[in-house]
Amino acid sequence: MTTSAPTSATTTPRGGVERYDPATIEAKWQERWAADGLYRTADRVPGKENWYALTMFPYTSGDLHVGHWFAMAPSDALVRFRRMQGYNILFPMGFDAFGLPAENAAIKGGLHPQDWTYANIERMRGQLRRMGASFDWDREVITCAPEYYRWTQWWFAQLYRQGLAYRGEALVNWCPSCNTTLANEQVVDGKCERCDTLTEQRMMSQWFFRTTRYAEQLLANEDLDWPEHVKLMQRNWIGRSEGAEVAFALEEPTATGVDEIRVFTTRPDTLFGVTFMVLAPEHPLVRQITTPRRRKAVGEYVQAAARKTEIERQSTEVTKTGVFTGAYCVNRLTGDRVPVWVADYALATYGTGAVMGVPAHDQRDFDFAKQYRLKVKVVIAPYTGKAKARLTEAYVEPGLAVNSGQFDGMPNTEMKTAVAAYLAERGWGGPRVTYRLRDWLISRQRYWGAPIPIVHCEEHGAVLVPDDQLPVELPYDVEFRPTGESPLALSEAFVNTTCPECGRPARRETDTMDTFMCSSWYFMRYADARNPIEAFSSAGAEAWLPVDQYTGGSEHATMHLLYARFFYKFARDINMVTGDEPFTRYFSQGQILGPDGRRMSKSRGNVVAPDDQVARWGADCFRAYLMFLGPWEQGGPYDVDGIVGVSRWLNRLWTLVVDPPTRTGGPEGGPLASELRRAAHSTLERVTEDLGRYRMNTMIAALMELTNTLQDARATGEADRAAWDEAVELLLLMLAPSCPHIAEELWTRTGHGQDASRGSVHVQPWPAFDPALAARDVVEIAVQVNGRVRERLELPADADEATARAAAEALPKVAEHTTGHEVVRVIYVPGRLLNIVVR
RNA sequence: GCCGAAGUGGCGGAAUGGCAGACGCGGCGGUCUCAAAAACCGCUGAGGGCAACCUCGUGUGGGUUCGAAUCCCACCUUCGGUACCA
Structure with missing residues (x-):
C-alpha cells in the first residue's frame, strides 16, 4: 500500500530518530500475518477453550463506511484480548450479498447484479484487510454464492417439511417503486425502507414461515446476556x-x-x-x-x-x-x-x-x-x-x-x-x-435472491425440489424489467422444468427469498464454512455454536436478531445444534454520526470516508480514535479534528520506545522505579477491566496516561532500566488489541518475536495483574468539614481513623472551621476522605 | 400517546454514594527556530479577590444522606423504538 504519509511525519527526522510511519509498518504486518496464517482457526486446540466471536457481516454496498469500522474495530480489539487470554478464537467474516440494491443498480446502470456484487466484495475485502482485523478469511461466507445458497434453499426445504413454511393468500405490504412485497419490519412510517416510497396493501399469494409458532419461546429472552433495551424491543415487537x-x-x-x-x-x-x-x-x-x-x-x-x-x-x-x-x-x-x-x-x-x-x-x-x-x-x-x-x-x-x-x-x-x-x-x-408478531413473509418478486426451491405441477401442486437437486441456480442471463413479477418469471429456461413427482412439465416458483433468510443462519455456516455435503457438520457445531459474543447495531433488534433466534430454535428442533439461543452474549454499539451530529449521508455532505482517514493517520490511529470517541454503546458525532490527539499519542509512544532514555542508570528500586512499576500495573488493572466491560474509551485513556507517565520518567532521567523495560513491555502488550500494527512493530524492535508465528505480540499471554504492585503506599485524601473540602492530606494507605483524624485536626485550615464547634461525627473512608461533622 | 436511553467546561467525554471535569480536542502563554510547521513545557468551568483564598456549578424544582452528577419524587428537553394491535 502506498499512501501518502502524514505530511509532518517523515519530513523532519528528529535527531536521527526514525519517525513513526504507519503506512509502511501496517502494510508490512498485514502481509506478514496473512503469510504466517496467524488467525487461521483450528476447531480444537489442546488446552484451549473455544470462543466464537462474531461481528455482523456487511451488506455488499461497495464501500466500507465509518459505521462498519466503528462496529468491527473494537470487536477485533476484544477478540485479540480474548486470544491473548488463552482462548482458541473463531472470528470469521463474510458478505451479505443478495438484495435489492444490486438489482436496482443493474436496472439503472446496466451492470449485472452478480458482477456489481462481486466487484464490491473485491473492494470491501481490501478495505477490511487494511483495518488490520484478525479475521479468519479461510471461512469467508458469501451469501449469493451457489455453494452457500444451496444450503439456504435446504433450510427452506427443512422448514417446509416440518410444516413451518407455507403458501398463503395474504394482505401484504407492497412497494410500487421496488415492485415487491416487504415484511412489516421493512416498512418504516408507511414507507419502503429502501426507497422511501409509500407502500400499499395488496392481497397476494406468498410464502411464509410460521414464526408465530415460536412466539412464546422468542418472548422468553430475559436470561440472555444482551442489552436490556434490545430484549425489550423484541418483547414489544412480539407483543x-x-x-x-x-x-x-x-x-x-x-x-x-x-x-x-x-x-x-x-x-x-x-x-x-x-x-x-x-x-x-x-x-x-x-x-x-x-x-x-x-x-x-x-x-x-x-x-x-x-x-x-x-x-x-x-x-x-x-x-x-x-x-x-x-x-x-x-x-x-x-x-x-x-x-x-x-x-x-x-x-x-x-x-x-x-x-x-x-x-x-x-x-x-x-x-x-x-x-x-x-x-x-x-x-x-x-x-x-x-x-x-x-x-x-x-x-x-x-x-x-x-x-x-x-x-x-x-x-x-x-x-x-x-x-x-x-x-x-x-x-x-x-x-x-x-x-402482535406476524408470520414471516419471505417471498420477494425479485431476481437477486435465493430462488425458493419449489416446482408447481398441475397435478401435484407445489412440490419441493429434492435436496440432491439443489441448488436451484439463478440463471445469469435474464432481463431486468421492474414488472411486479420476478425477472425470473421472464426466463423460459429457468421457469420450465419437470415435476419431481411425476416428471411431467411444470413451472418453477419464481419468487426469491428475503435476504434476511440468508443472514439468519450464516453464523452457523462459519462453524464449517467449506462443507460441500452439509450445511455444517455436527462436529463444527459442537466446536463453535452457539456464538459466544455477537456485536452489531441494534437496528437489527426486531429483524435479523429475531429471525436468527427463530432459525436457531428450529435448528435445535431438527437436532442440528444444541442450546436454545444463537448468541449467548450480544453487544450493540451505537451509531456513528457525521461531524454535524446528524446521520451521515451523501446528500448532507457529511460523510467521512474511512479510506481517507486511514491514508492520513494510519489504521491503528483510526481504530484507536473510534474507540476513544466515547462509550461504544452510545456512538456519536465523528469529530475530524479530534483524531490528531490519538495520532500525537502514538507518535510519542513510538518515540519513547524507539528512543528510550539514555540515563537509565537510576538506583535500582528507587522511588521513580517503584512509581513506574505502580503506574504500569494499575494501568493493567484498568485496561483488563475496561476490555472486559466493553469500555474501549477509558481503556485508551488509561494507555495514554501510562504513556504520559513514561514520558515524565524519561524527562526526569533517573529511570531504573528494569522498571522502564517492564513498563514498556506491559504497555505494548496492552496496546496490541487496539493498535495491532504499531504494537507488533515495537514488540519486535524491543527484542521480542523474531519468529512471528511464535513471537508475535498477538500470541503472547495477557499479563497477569498483581494488586500488590499496583497499590500505592502513600495516598492523598480529602479533608472535609461539614462536607466541604478544606484541605488535602498525605497519609499511609493503611492509616486508621484515629491517625487520620489526628493529622487532619492538626491542619490550620481545618482547625479554623472546627474550633468553637462541637464535633458531632467523623466519617473516614480510607484512601478517599475524612469528613468532620460539626455543630 | 406508549416504551426505552440520555442531558456534566467552548467541544467529545471521565467520575454510578466520597476531592466533579480523568483522557483528548480547541484556546491562551512559553521553549526551540531567521521564520513557520512539528515537537516539548505551563495555564485553561464560572464569578469575586493584589493574594492566601472564598462563593457558585453536573437540564429544572423538591427530597433522602455527614456527603448526591450518582439514590427517590415531579417536570422539561433531545435521541431511538413503536403507533387504531382490540
Whole structure:
C-alpha cells in the first residue's frame, strides 16, 4: 500500500530518530500475518477453550463506511484480548450479498447484479484487510454464492417439511417503486425502507414461515446476556396479549354456512357492554353478510380502504370511519342484538380481524360510537363514587362490574378470567393469547435472491425440489424489467422444468427469498464454512455454536436478531445444534454520526470516508480514535479534528520506545522505579477491566496516561532500566488489541518475536495483574468539614481513623472551621476522605 | 400517546454514594527556530479577590444522606423504538 504519509511525519527526522510511519509498518504486518496464517482457526486446540466471536457481516454496498469500522474495530480489539487470554478464537467474516440494491443498480446502470456484487466484495475485502482485523478469511461466507445458497434453499426445504413454511393468500405490504412485497419490519412510517416510497396493501399469494409458532419461546429472552433495551424491543415487537376469543352468533347464517363472528378481546370483562361489532374491510365475512341494500356503500368503503396507504390510514386517526353492513349478530351472554359495521380501524392482520365494540370502556370504540351515534353501555363502575351518567371519554380504569348479570359486583380484574372460563364452558369461546408478531413473509418478486426451491405441477401442486437437486441456480442471463413479477418469471429456461413427482412439465416458483433468510443462519455456516455435503457438520457445531459474543447495531433488534433466534430454535428442533439461543452474549454499539451530529449521508455532505482517514493517520490511529470517541454503546458525532490527539499519542509512544532514555542508570528500586512499576500495573488493572466491560474509551485513556507517565520518567532521567523495560513491555502488550500494527512493530524492535508465528505480540499471554504492585503506599485524601473540602492530606494507605483524624485536626485550615464547634461525627473512608461533622 | 436511553467546561467525554471535569480536542502563554510547521513545557468551568483564598456549578424544582452528577419524587428537553394491535 502506498499512501501518502502524514505530511509532518517523515519530513523532519528528529535527531536521527526514525519517525513513526504507519503506512509502511501496517502494510508490512498485514502481509506478514496473512503469510504466517496467524488467525487461521483450528476447531480444537489442546488446552484451549473455544470462543466464537462474531461481528455482523456487511451488506455488499461497495464501500466500507465509518459505521462498519466503528462496529468491527473494537470487536477485533476484544477478540485479540480474548486470544491473548488463552482462548482458541473463531472470528470469521463474510458478505451479505443478495438484495435489492444490486438489482436496482443493474436496472439503472446496466451492470449485472452478480458482477456489481462481486466487484464490491473485491473492494470491501481490501478495505477490511487494511483495518488490520484478525479475521479468519479461510471461512469467508458469501451469501449469493451457489455453494452457500444451496444450503439456504435446504433450510427452506427443512422448514417446509416440518410444516413451518407455507403458501398463503395474504394482505401484504407492497412497494410500487421496488415492485415487491416487504415484511412489516421493512416498512418504516408507511414507507419502503429502501426507497422511501409509500407502500400499499395488496392481497397476494406468498410464502411464509410460521414464526408465530415460536412466539412464546422468542418472548422468553430475559436470561440472555444482551442489552436490556434490545430484549425489550423484541418483547414489544412480539407483543403478547392475554384475553379471550368470543364467538357472536350471526342473526342470519351466510350462504356458505358460517354462523358466527369471532373476535379477540383483552377485555372479556366488558363483554356485557358490547353495542356494535366491527369487521376489518378485508375480513372474508364482509361480502357474505352485507345486506343487499347496504352492498353499494360497503363495497365502496372496502375499495377505498384498499387504496389507502399506511400513512393515509394513520392520518385518519382523528376521525374514525366505517359503514354499517345491515347485518346483526347476537351477544350470547345478553341476548342483545348487535349491528355489524365495517371500519378500517379494525386490522385484518391482528387477532381475528374483527373487534367487539365496547364504547364505554375503550377509547377507540368510544370515538367510533360518537361518530355514528351508536349506543354506549356502561358495565364497569369506579370503586369509589358512581359511574358517570354521560361519559366524555371511555372509562378504562379498574372497577366493579355493573349491568353484567351474574357478574355484577365482581372486580373487573377477576371478571376477565371468570368470563373467559364461562365462555369456554358454553362453547362460545374461551381464554386465548394473541401476538402482535406476524408470520414471516419471505417471498420477494425479485431476481437477486435465493430462488425458493419449489416446482408447481398441475397435478401435484407445489412440490419441493429434492435436496440432491439443489441448488436451484439463478440463471445469469435474464432481463431486468421492474414488472411486479420476478425477472425470473421472464426466463423460459429457468421457469420450465419437470415435476419431481411425476416428471411431467411444470413451472418453477419464481419468487426469491428475503435476504434476511440468508443472514439468519450464516453464523452457523462459519462453524464449517467449506462443507460441500452439509450445511455444517455436527462436529463444527459442537466446536463453535452457539456464538459466544455477537456485536452489531441494534437496528437489527426486531429483524435479523429475531429471525436468527427463530432459525436457531428450529435448528435445535431438527437436532442440528444444541442450546436454545444463537448468541449467548450480544453487544450493540451505537451509531456513528457525521461531524454535524446528524446521520451521515451523501446528500448532507457529511460523510467521512474511512479510506481517507486511514491514508492520513494510519489504521491503528483510526481504530484507536473510534474507540476513544466515547462509550461504544452510545456512538456519536465523528469529530475530524479530534483524531490528531490519538495520532500525537502514538507518535510519542513510538518515540519513547524507539528512543528510550539514555540515563537509565537510576538506583535500582528507587522511588521513580517503584512509581513506574505502580503506574504500569494499575494501568493493567484498568485496561483488563475496561476490555472486559466493553469500555474501549477509558481503556485508551488509561494507555495514554501510562504513556504520559513514561514520558515524565524519561524527562526526569533517573529511570531504573528494569522498571522502564517492564513498563514498556506491559504497555505494548496492552496496546496490541487496539493498535495491532504499531504494537507488533515495537514488540519486535524491543527484542521480542523474531519468529512471528511464535513471537508475535498477538500470541503472547495477557499479563497477569498483581494488586500488590499496583497499590500505592502513600495516598492523598480529602479533608472535609461539614462536607466541604478544606484541605488535602498525605497519609499511609493503611492509616486508621484515629491517625487520620489526628493529622487532619492538626491542619490550620481545618482547625479554623472546627474550633468553637462541637464535633458531632467523623466519617473516614480510607484512601478517599475524612469528613468532620460539626455543630 | 406508549416504551426505552440520555442531558456534566467552548467541544467529545471521565467520575454510578466520597476531592466533579480523568483522557483528548480547541484556546491562551512559553521553549526551540531567521521564520513557520512539528515537537516539548505551563495555564485553561464560572464569578469575586493584589493574594492566601472564598462563593457558585453536573437540564429544572423538591427530597433522602455527614456527603448526591450518582439514590427517590415531579417536570422539561433531545435521541431511538413503536403507533387504531382490540
